[in-house]
Amino acid sequence: MALLEVRDLSVTYSPRDSAAVRAVDRVSFEVHDGEFVGLLGESGCGKSTLGNAVLRLLDRPAAITGGTIRFDGQDVTTTPEDDLRSLRWVDLSTVFQSSMNSLNPVITVRRQFADTFEAHSDALGNDLDVDARATELLEMVSLDRSVLSRFPHELSGGMKQRVALALALALEPRFVLLDEPTTGLDVVVQRDILDRLRVLQARLGFAVLFISHDLGTVMELADRVMVMYAGEIVEDQPAAEMVTRHLHPYSAGLLGSYADPRDQVVEVEFIPGRPPDLSQPHAGCLFQPRCPVAVDACRTVHPELLPASLGQVRCLLVEQSGDARVVLEKAAELRRRDQVFAAGLSERADAEPVLVVDGVSKVYKTRRGLNTTLTQAVDDVSFALRPGQVTALVGQSGSGKTTIARILTGVERPTAGSVRFKDEPVDHLGRGALRKYRRHVQLVFQDPFSALNPTRTVAYALSRPLRNHLGLTGAEARARAAELLETVGLSPADQYLDKLPHQLSGGQRQRVVIARALAPEPEVVVADEPISMLDVSIRAEIIALLDQLVRDRGIAMLYITHDLLSARLLADEVMVLNQGVMVERGPTLDVIAEAKDPYTRKLLAAIPRPGARDIA
Amino acid sequence: MLYFVRRAGFFLATLWAAVTLNFLIPRLQPGDPAQAMLNRLQGETTAVNPAQLEAIRKLLGTPDGNLLSQYWDYLGAICTGHFGVSYSYFPYTVTAMISSALPWTLILVGVTQMLSFAIGTLLGAWAAYRRNSRVDSVITLGSTFVGTLPFFWLALLLIFVFAITLNWFPDGGGYGGGSSPSWTWLFVSDAFQHSVLPAVALLITGPIGWIIGMRNNMVQTLGEDYARLARAKGLPRRRIALTYGARIAILPNVTGFAIALGSLLGGTVLVETIFNYPGLGRLLLEAVSNKDYPLMQALFLFTTIGVLTANFLADVTYGFLDPRVRRAEAV
Numbered sequence: 005m006a007l008l009e010v011r012d013l014s015v016t017y018s019p020r021d022s023a024a025v026r027a028v029d030r031v032s033f034e035v036h037d038g039e040f041v042g043l044l045g046e047s048g049c050g051k052s053t054l055g056n057a058v059l060r061l062l063d064r065p066a067a068i069t070g071g072t073i074r075f076d077g078q079d080v081t082t083t084p085e086d087d088l089r090s091l092r093w094v095d096l097s098t099v100f101q102s103s104m105n106s107l108n109p110v111i112t113v114r115r116q117f118a119d120t121f122e123a124h125s126d127a128l129g130n131d132l133d134v135d136a137r138a139t140e141l142l143e144m145v146s147l148d149r150s151v152l153s154r155f156p157h158e159l160s161g162g163m164k165q166r167v168a169l170a171l172a173l174a175l176e177p178r179f180v181l182l183d184e185p186t187t188g189l190d191v192v193v194q195r196d197i198l199d200r201l202r203v204l205q206a207r208l209g210f211a212v213l214f215i216s217h218d219l220g221t222v223m224e225l226a227d228r229v230m231v232m233y234a235g236e237i238v239e240d241q242p243a244a245e246m247v248t249r250h251l252h253p254y255s256a257g258l259l260g261s262y263a264d265p266r267d268q269v270v271e272v273e274f275i276p277g278r279p280p281d282l283s284q285p286h287a288g289c290l291f292q293p294r295c296p297v298a299v300d301a302c303r304t305v306h307p308e309l310l311p312a313s314l315g316q317v318r319c320l321l322v323e324q325s326g327d328a329r330v331v332l333e334k335a336a337e338l339r340r341r342d343q344v345f346a347a348g349l350s351e352r353a354d355a356e357p358v359l360v361v362d363g364v365s366k367v368y369k370t371r372r373g374l375n376t377t378l379t380q381a382v383d384d385v386s387f388a389l390r391p392g393q394v395t396a397l398v399g400q401s402g403s404g405k406t407t408i409a410r411i412l413t414g415v416e417r418p419t420a421g422s423v424r425f426k427d428e429p430v431d432h433l434g435r436g437a438l439r440k441y442r443r444h445v446q447l448v449f450q451d452p453f454s455a456l457n458p459t460r461t462v463a464y465a466l467s468r469p470l471r472n473h474l475g476l477t478g479a480e481a482r483a484r485a486a487e488l489l490e491t492v493g494l495s496p497a498d499q500y501l502d503k504l505p506h507q508l509s510g511g512q513r514q515r516v517v518i519a520r521a522l523a524p525e526p527e528v529v530v531a532d533e534p535i536s537m538l539d540v541s542i543r544a545e546i547i548a549l550l551d552q553l554v555r556d557r558g559i560a561m562l563y564i565t566h567d568l569l570s571a572r573l574l575a576d577e578v579m580v581l582n583q584g585v586m587v588e589r590g591p592t593l594d595v596i597a598e599a600k601d602p603y604t605r606k607l608l609a610a611i612p613r614p615g616a617r618d619i620a
Numbered sequence: 621m622l623y624f625v626r627r628a629g630f631f632l633a634t635l636w637a638a639v640t641l642n643f644l645i646p647r648l649q650p651g652d653p654a655q656a657m658l659n660r661l662q663g664e665t666t667a668v669n670p671a672q673l674e675a676i677r678k679l680l681g682t683p684d685g686n687l688l689s690q691y692w693d694y695l696g697a698i699c700t701g702h703f704g705v706s707y708s709y710f711p712y713t714v715t716a717m718i719s720s721a722l723p724w725t726l727i728l729v730g731v732t733q734m735l736s737f738a739i740g741t742l743l744g745a746w747a748a749y750r751r752n753s754r755v756d757s758v759i760t761l762g763s764t765f766v767g768t769l770p771f772f773w774l775a776l777l778l779i780f781v782f783a784i785t786l787n788w789f790p791d792g793g794g795y796g797g798g799s800s801p802s803w804t805w806l807f808v809s810d811a812f813q814h815s816v817l818p819a820v821a822l823l824i825t826g827p828i829g830w831i832i833g834m835r836n837n838m839v840q841t842l843g844e845d846y847a848r849l850a851r852a853k854g855l856p857r858r859r860i861a862l863t864y865g866a867r868i869a870i871l872p873n874v875t876g877f878a879i880a881l882g883s884l885l886g887g888t889v890l891v892e893t894i895f896n897y898p899g900l901g902r903l904l905l906e907a908v909s910n911k912d913y914p915l916m917q918a919l920f921l922f923t924t925i926g927v928l929t930a931n932f933l934a935d936v937t938y939g940f941l942d943p944r945v946r947r948a949e950a951v
């Protein structure tokens with residue numbers, strides 16, 4: 005008998021002011037004692053909803069509308085809250101998606117442990133030494149006992165996440181649900197936490213349901229992987245099987261977005277389009293509009309989840325052909341036509357640089373009371389940006405990447421050294437000249453959600469730079485805005501011009517931000533981690549767009565990131581920054597394949613390699 | 621700790637600024653402000669006696685006097701409670717007038733404010749605890765409805781029903797006509813009788829804001845991840861509601877409450893006028909309508925000090941309740 009048994013579970017959101025959404029649709033699966041199961045899918049596919057339903061934590065307007073959940077043989081689908089309490093945390097615990105906010109802000113870490121123990125004193129006995137046990141738990145996640153007397157806001161994101169993990173293990177549960185437990189953390193920190201998790205799971209033997217949109221990690225950690233799309237499970241296979249012989253076109257699409265940046269030729273794929281609107285009924289396969297191998301029947305017949313290979317798959321083609329390999333090959337071939345982005349070895353001729361940074365240093369003075377501390381943010385850095393080429397700037401948070409970006413755009417003046425744009429010394433420009441200069445150097449930010457004013461339409465966002473820098477107004481500006489949208493792949497543009505940011509997906513928003521940066525026809529673009537907030541499945545799409553723009557328009561780009569795979573795909577040259585000093589630099593493949601700097605090596609190690617566990 | 625020292629320093633600095641402004645503003649007028657005021661007074665009445673002149677001089681200064689020594693005298697007068705003689709209640713001093721009115725207001729409005737806050741917070745928390753239930757609807761809709769009624773209308777309705785029609789309570793005043801304030805049982809019970817209707821009026825409208833504020837804050841905090849995690853941890857419902865809901869939701873209300881207490885004087889004018897109650901609010905109204913400048917100035921100074929003190933207390937309590945501000949500011 006399985007530890008967790010979910011049968012035909014459906015969850016519906018019925019908001020008061022809009023149509024009901026069937027976020028989870030007749031989902032069935034099992035998790036066995038000690039098993040590590042991954043649940044994969046883009047955002048909005050219903051993963052968190054399913055997780056909350058399993059934990060019986062759904063709140064209005066969500067409700068379970070069908071099916072059963074059994075834990076250890078006991079049906080808990082409708083068990084009243086008071087009876088669930090003895091099960092909670094003792095047997096089932098969890099780490100939430102955003103643990104940034106899952107600790108009570110007004111009580112210390114010690115109290116958060118203590119009230120967990122108090123709530124289960126019947127199971128634990130009253131004479132438990134809270135401090136000793138909490139210390140032991142914190143040590144398991146590599147935290148010091150001094151954390152106990154701190155408040156959540158005094159901890160970094162990574163520390164909070166460790167505390168959340170330690171809390172989840174406090175009562176030695178049999179099942180832990182992890183909902184994107186490391187999303188939003190620095191890659192190296194993510195890596196540390198996940199390694200820790202794997203060790204602990206092996207040692208303590210709890211079962212895990214690990215939810216993520218980051219399939220590299222899932223593949224690497226899990227024994228079995230389930231892929232969820234639009235509220236349904238579409239494939240369920242052992243992890244090794246999923247890596248090498250996945251059957252569903254959606255799984256293939258997700259897996260395609262990973263590659264090893266050290267390979268001679270790196271290819272990533274993406275799945276164009278977005279998941280369907282679940283408040284509408286759909287006949288046929290839900291993936292059909294995005295499926296590269298769809299046949300006619302897919303439009304009318306809804307496939308069932310049927311046994312295939314070592315697991316189960318929901319796809320008509322697999323159902324019909326029986327031989328899954330054929331389907332896969334066909335899919336791969338079709339995808340390659342237009343949904344692959346590859347970085348090869350092509351060398352580009354060196355053009356004259358547009359922007360030259362020569363021996364730039366920046367020292368920040370911070371005054372606290374009478375003491376003045378000097379921080380060397382950037383130390384003697386030199387490089388040049390050339391038209392049609394991308395230079396990646398890689399480094400840990402705090403290594404000075406953003407300071408360099410600010411110096412390039414003239415927001416900050418260097419303490420020493422010079423920045424030249426063509427013949428102009430950027431570090432000596434007056435206010436008026438600086439405004440003119442900014443037209444040529446545009447920024448694309450990390451967070452597409454806060455970069456756009458939520459109350460203004462896309463057309464307005466684009467019209468601003470068109471008016472300020474090019475003097476275009478009215479119909480002329482609108483026509484140009486439409487052109488820009490087409491350039492960034494938002495086509496037909498008429499559909500997007502009058503939309504507000506919240507009506508767009510994350511990827512679409514980032515495209516609008518890019519269009520806005522292109523509006524004044526800049527010669528230099530500084531992109532500060534433009535894809536780190538996006539779903540893995542659409543990152544490749546944005547990279548492909550940036551690449552195309554750079555080549556077609558002869559833009560010189562500085563690409564700031566800590567994702568080496570995207571650097572490899574996009575950049576001609578990589579620079580690695582460590583505490584303000586440039587420690588490594590050279591053609592992308594050389595730097596990545598033979599990384600010497602410890603931070604670069606750490607970053608490389610942090611890139612998930614699906615299936616690496618089998619090889620190791 | 622640093623947080624509290626800082627707050628105290630800030631409080632003393634603003635207090636000093638307020639007191640000094642109170643001193644400077646009348647003196648910034650051109651000419652001799654005391655003479656100007658005397659002229660105004662003499663236009664309306666016949667006699668201005670020397671004591672009044674002296675009081676006004678002290679308050680407003682002489683045109684040729686040394687500003688610094690005047691300032692010194694003024695500070696001394698404030699510290700010892702010498703605000704001069706009231707013009708409209710001559711020969712009573714301003715201090716005497718204020719100290720006889722103060723207890724009435726403190727007891728009536730102070731007590732009802734605190735009760736309102738307690739009742740409002742409790743009802744709001746209860747509504748949030750039972751959100752989307754019938755209890756919640758009754759509390760939320762009820763308080764929204766009561767909130768739309770004008771205060772004076774409610775007060776007059778109470779007087780009409782309970783004082784005039786049923787004759788259960790007196791229709792106004794602080795105590796019966798024959799008696800005079802003293803600590804006798806008779807007087808106290810009489811005063812209590814008189815305070816019932818204004819207190820009820822205040823207690824009907826007072827909690828509304830706290831109810832709605834508390835409910836909305838707490839519904840929000842209970843929806844936060846930490847409250848959901850507490851549920852997942854199997855904490856008892858009540859524990860979650862207190863430590864993960866009410867404890868955090870009450871924070872903004874605490875500041876609001878301290879500020880409301882500080883600006884108590886403004887709110888009392890209406891109720892004391894309607895119920896003809898002998899407190900500070902009515903005193904202020906009379907001071908204004910009689911152009912009793914010494915009294916007005918003292919009352920304004922009191923109000924300012926009240927608001928500042930309340931803000932200071934709010935900051936201090938907030939610092940105790942919310943570790944985030946305490947440490948964030950200490951950096």
Ligand SMILES: Nc1ncnc2c1ncn2[C@@H]1O[C@H](COP(=O)(O)OP(=O)(O)O)[C@@H](O)[C@H]1O
Pocket residue numbers: 017018019025027045046047048049050051052053054065282
């Ligand atoms: N409060 C809500 N009201 C209505 N629909 C919601 C609500 N929360 C989530 N949904 C819908 O449920 C679906 C699944 O969301 P979620 O479970 O958060 O997905 P995931 O965790 O895979 O990103 C989405 O389509 C989303 O639009």
Ligand code: SF4
Pocket residue numbers: 252253254289290291292293295296297298299302307318319320321322
């Ligand atoms: S059923 Fe058809 S549309 Fe759906 S995944 Fe299979 S081939 Fe594609």
Ligand SMILES: [Mg+2]
Pocket residue numbers: 048051052053101184
């Ligand atoms: Mg989610």
